[in-house]
Amino acid sequence: MNCRGFQNRLDDYLRGRLRGDDLVAARAHVLACPECREVVEILETSAASVQEDPPPGLVRGILERTTGSPCGSAHGRLCDFVDASLDPIEAELVRLHLGECGECGALAGALARLAGELPGLAEIEPPADFVDAVLARTLPWRRRLARRLPRLAEIGERLAARPRLALEGAYAGTLVLVLILGPSTLAEAPEWAARLVAPAAHLGQPSRARDRVASGLRAAWGTTGGRAAGIAAEMQDDLASRFERTQDARADLRRHRDALLEATLDADPSGAARALKAIGNDLGTLSRRIASDNSDEDQDPGR
């Protein structure tokens, strides 16, 4: 039996509760170890007073001889002592030390009080609008957008009320027409008009000129309209086939659009930047697939 094992059984030894091999080993250790023998002698001579009124310096002496500095040893066990998770002998030694060391006693008191008061710091009331702010950020983006629609509508109305809107609309409409019909078709229109009007003007017959203009316009419209319809039909067929090739890229684009909206509504600039970059890539893929005549070319570049 070593010193630690003996100290663990010290209380049983002093109370005569050891039997058999344990008793033999304890006695052998007391005979062999002068320090433990001294502890036993001190405790046996003052056995009656140990429980209630130890002599001054007794516990300090025991701790110094067994486990080093009593305050250091007590500090090492103080938390377990306060948590009542120390074994009984060590708890008794710590209790005795606390009884005679005011600073360690106050520290133990502070630890016990902290154990009761620290959990009270766990909850701090956030500002009153906290829940609404979180709920607003966890709604699906369509609902969040719906909440902002009145504001967007207000911006739209303000834009629509600008005096130059009609001019800008006309400009945009012209651009669309040129894109659909092509510049060459529109370029011929003034010549048709001149051809229609010139003969009638020379003849000085306004009514005939009016009829010719009307029939000419009908013919021009038939030509232009027919050409436009042909172009539109061709474009529609071509676009439909190209559109089919962009299915997966469009799915990516929708996903990244949602991410961009989420990040924008969350005021998350880094997330928005990532989403924008992804959208840029998606648009690149889309444009390549739309521009490409070969449907396999873009889908499998390695081939």
Place this chain on the structure above:
Amino acid sequence: MRRFQARIYGLAFHYLRDPEESRDMAQEIFVQVYRKLDSFREDENLVPWMLRVGRNMCIDRLRRIKARPPAADVVLDENTELAADEPTPEDAAQAEGLKRLLERALGAMSDKHREVILLKDIQGMKIEEIADLLAEPVGTIKSRSNRARIELAARVRALDPSYGT
């Protein structure tokens, strides 16, 4: 969310130690929790899981702003109130004084000691849960917790010698 808002805000506040930052962080944590709910396992305890998510986000935020909590300048907003059930004015004043005392002592501690106090003694996580969260052995966390508690008690007593007597 109303049930946990004060707790999550408290966690963020103890890490970031700034009311505005804490408010934003707590919102982020709830949004993240909402988005990560699919990964929450039925057999897990919700509170430690939320605290784990929150703690990791707070640490990320701290890393981003490249500043740990200030060592001594503990700024408590006047509007920052500990959750309480209708305290009397005397109780409120006493609680406010106690709160400031504890916050000052906590603010003076090392980051590691303050964190283990925050997670174990304030938020009530188990030693094993903290060890798992911080990826450190249970024994290390246990001894760090004991040292941190002793340090905190000593610091509180240095600020108020009557504390614990």
